[in-house]
Amino acid sequence: DDIEEEETDEITKKIEALPIQDVSDFKEDQREHVNIVFIGHVDAGKSTISGRIMVLTGQIDSHTLAKYEREAKENHRESWLYAFVMDTNEEERAKGKTVEVGRAHFETEKRRYTILDAPGHKNYVPNMISGAAQADVGILVVSSKKGEFEAGVDGGQTIEHARLAKMIGIKHLIVLVNKMDEPTVNWSKARYDEICEKITGHLKKCGFNPKKDFQFVPGSGYTSANIKDTVSKELCPWNTGVSLIETLDLLPQFERNESGALRVPIIDSFKDRGIVHVMGKVESGSITLGQQIFIMPGKTKVEVLSLSNESCNFRTGRTGENLRIGLKGIDDEQIRQGSILSEIVRQVPVVTEIEAIIVLIDLPKDKQLFTADYEAMFHAHTAVEECKIKSLIATIDMKTGNELKQKPTFARNGESIKARVVLSRAVCLEEFTSNPQLSRFTLRQSNKTIAFGKVVNVGKKVKEQL
Ligand code: GDP
Numbered sequence: 001d002d003i004e005e006e007e008t009d010e011i012t013k014k015i016e017a018l019p020i021q022d023v024s025d026f027k028e029d030q031r032e033h034v035n036i037v038f039i040g041h042v043d044a045g046k047s048t049i050s051g052r053i054m055v056l057t058g059q060i061d062s063h064t065l066a067k068y069e070r071e072a073k074e075n076h077r078e079s080w081l082y083a084f085v086m087d088t089n090e091e092e093r094a095k096g097k098t099v100e101v102g103r104a105h106f107e108t109e110k111r112r113y114t115i116l117d118a119p120g121h122k123n124y125v126p127n128m129i130s131g132a133a134q135a136d137v138g139i140l141v142v143s144s145k146k147g148e149f150e151a152g153v154d155g156g157q158t159i160e161h162a163r164l165a166k167m168i169g170i171k172h173l174i175v176l177v178n179k180m181d182e183p184t185v186n187w188s189k190a191r192y193d194e195i196c197e198k199i200t201g202h203l204k205k206c207g208f209n210p211k212k213d214f215q216f217v218p219g220s221g222y223t224s225a226n227i228k229d230t231v232s233k234e235l236c237p238w239n240t241g242v243s244l245i246e247t248l249d250l251l252p253q254f255e256r257n258e259s260g261a262l263r264v265p266i267i268d269s270f271k272d273r274g275i276v277h278v279m280g281k282v283e284s285g286s287i288t289l290g291q292q293i294f295i296m297p298g299k300t301k302v303e304v305l306s307l308s309n310e311s312c313n314f315r316t317g318r319t320g321e322n323l324r325i326g327l328k329g330i331d332d333e334q335i336r337q338g339s340i341l342s343e344i345v346r347q348v349p350v351v352t353e354i355e356a357i358i359v360l361i362d363l364p365k366d367k368q369l370f371t372a373d374y375e376a377m378f379h380a381h382t383a384v385e386e387c388k389i390k391s392l393i394a395t396i397d398m399k400t401g402n403e404l405k406q407k408p409t410f411a412r413n414g415e416s417i418k419a420r421v422v423l424s425r426a427v428c429l430e431e432f433t434s435n436p437q438l439s440r441f442t443l444r445q446s447n448k449t450i451a452f453g454k455v456v457n458v459g460k461k462v463k464e465q466l
Contacts, residue, residue, distance in 0.1 A: 032253060033112045033320050035281060037135035037170070039161035041152030044141040045178040047072075047079040048221035050104070050115050053245065056228040057106040060084070081115070103322065105310050110249040114309075114322045134267070134281040134322065136254045138162075138170045139244070142199065144177050144191055144218075146184040153198065160449065163206045163361065167452035169437050171255075173214040174247055175199055180236070181220040187231075189238045192218050217244050256319040260284030261346030262293065263430075263438060264325070265381035266339045269332050275305060276332045278325050278341070283437045285343060287317045287325065295330060296342045297350040297426050302329040338383025340428045340438075348428045348438065355457035357396055358443065359416045362450050369410040370417065376450060380441035383427045387443070390420040418456070429455050 038046035051069065054060045060068075068080040081104060104115045116135055132138065140162055143149055152158040165173065177195050180187050196216045208214050218239060219226035225235060230243045241247065262285035269278045287293070291304045306326035307314040317323045325341070342348040360370050367374075371392070378387035394403040396416040403418065411417040430438040432454045443451040 031107070031110060031112050033114070033318075033322070034137060034248070034251075034254065035114050035116060035135045035320070035322060036137055036139060036248070037116045037132045037165075038139050038141060039132065039165055040141035041143070041148075041156040041158045041161075043148070044143045044152060044158070045176075045221040046139075046141045047081065049139070049141060049176065049178065049219075049227065049244075051080050052221050052224055052227050053115070054104055054106055056224060057108065057245070059104065059106045108245060108249050113248065132165055132168050132170060134265075134283075135165075135168075135170050136172075136320065137248070137251060138165045138173045140165070140173050140175045140199075140214075141178050141221075142175060142195060143179045144185045144195055145179045145182045148179070149195055153202070158199075159202050159206070162203055162208070163452070164442065164449065166206045166208060167359075167442065167454075168440055171213065172251060173203065173208060174244065175203075175214055175216045176244055177216060177218045178221055180218045181223045181225065187218070187236045192216075215241075215247065217241060217247050219244055254320065257284035257435070258286065258319045260319075260435060261348070262287055262341065262343040263348055263435065264323070264341035265428075265438070266295075266335055266341065267382050269335045271332050272326075275326045275328070276330050276335070277306075278327060278335060278339075279323070280325070280341070281322045282317050282319050284319055284435055286319060287323070287341070289315050292344060294342045294344055294347060295327075295335065296340050296348050296428050298334065298339075299347075300330050300334055301344070302327040302341075338381070338385070338427055340381070342428070349430060349458045350426045351429050351458045352423045352426050353390070353459050354421050354423070354429060354455045355393065355418065355459060356421055356441070356453045356455050357416060357418050358421075358451050358453040359398070360411055360413050360451045362448055363413050364445060364448070364450065367445075368412060370412065370415075370451075371410045376443040376445050378421070378423060378427070378441055379444060380427060380429060380455075381438060385427055386424040388422050388424075390422045393418040393420065420459075421453075429458055431455055431458055 038050055040046055051065050055062050055065055065080060068084045072080045084104060106113050140158070142152060142158055162173065177192055179185060185191050200210050203214055204210060217226065218236065221227065225231045226243045228243055228245050230246065231239055242250070263283045264280040264287065265283065266278045266280045269276060287304060287307065289304055289307060293302060293304065294300065295302055304325060305328050307317045308324050309322060340348050363370060372389055374389040376387060378385050392408050392411060395405045395408050395411060396418055397404055398416045428438065432439040439455040441453050442449050443453065
């Protein structure tokens with residue numbers, strides 16, 4: 001009992017020692033927190049625009065941004081955000097692991113935003129998945145420059161990223177038609193309309209509804225036109241919309257699963273003064289100081305010592321917040337890719353076999369038939385495991401969701417199929433109906449996304465020992 005009391009004392013002291021002066025600020029700060037991910041083909045202008053937003057909203061000055069851009073280039077990184085994150089987290093990094101998904105914060109009068117980095121290079125698609133998995137809204141950047149738009153769409157990553165975004169659960173896209181300042185474009189309405197029409201066709205095929213799921217904004221990351229302030233009538237007389245940031249502010253409130261069970265997929269962890277901190281987005285439920293929770297899989301019981309983001313400390317982290325969470329009762333070695341913070345009563349299922357609906361999009365040329373025993377890498381939230389198809393249950397009509405043919409022997413690209421999937425190691429997954437964010441996955445083979453899926457049945461849960 002004594003030991004327990006001592007421990008409690010220690011925790012109380014630690015919590016009291018935390019600078020909680022801005023908790024009251026937080027209570028008054030009812031501004032919604034929104035996670036953004038930039039997606040699109042390499043060189044479309046994602047870094048330039050996200051950097052410009054940081055300057056225009058007063059987060060960093062243009063000299064500092066230029067310094068980050070230089071450093072990123074010198075280190076052969078794709079984005080200034082890496083250099084920025086590396087710099088701001090120097091101390092943390094010295095103690096712990098590397099940062100996999102860069103993030104930066106900015107705010108407007110209406111909302112607080114976090115930018116999650118998603119590099120556009122082909123090899124980085126798995127990173128795009130862990131960044132995009134936490135995003136509420138995607139900004140799909142396309143270059144309007146002659147030849148660049150075409151290259152990004154035909155065989156480029158523009159559409160692959162949009163498809164991934166849809167599958168991962170991003171409900172809304174803002175399509176930023178960038179580089180409108182380019183001499184080959186020069187704010188041409190005809191070029192803008194042509195791009196909008198082509199992208200609309202593709203996004204419809206990805207399952208986005210043109211009436212409500214996406215909208216277009218012309219702009220230039222390079223000159224800042226239409227990024228924070230709406231572009232002038234002199235430059236773009238035909239523009240009827242508002243700037244990129246104003247468009248973000250005007251998006252309807254995001255749906256949050258506040259009453260759901262606590263789930264925080266851990267995307268990064270590090271040790272600071274002996275305390276393990278994890279980073280992640282609260283996908284459902286809420287998390288409170290002092291709360292006892294599990295790290296799954298593994299069922300390690302931990303206590304919440306601190307909750308913060310770049311600008312303040314919280315007593316309670318609500319759904320949608322991107323947090324840094326100090327934990328007691330764990331060593332950072334115990335955290336691995338795919339770990340999730342879970343409520344104790346309503347535990348996240350840990351499974352090795354699932355029933356899923358899988359959409360086949362890009363089976364490799366030498367393996368065009370998707371059959372039982374097919375093997376691939378399974379990516380869900382931050383988890384990556386090998387998997388094998390156990391059996392095909394039925395082909396699915398993609399529009400209605402109805403089962404067409406029972407027990408087919410194979411399926412091909414473009415088809416949708418219900419199948420049983422066996423995972424090489426246990427993964428935290430939920431059924432689509434109970435928590436869509438933790439049900440979505442992609443299948444990959446030799447650096448290519450070959451299929452998307454969602455878990456419809458978690459089947460038998462893995463029994464875990466306490
Ligand atoms: P990312 O790969 O999508 O992050 O693209 P970057 O932001 O690195 O931009 C790629 C190139 O396009 C760089 O040389 C930028 O200077 C250039 N660029 C980005 N935005 C614009 C723009 O609005 N206008 C013009 N003319 N060039 C741009």
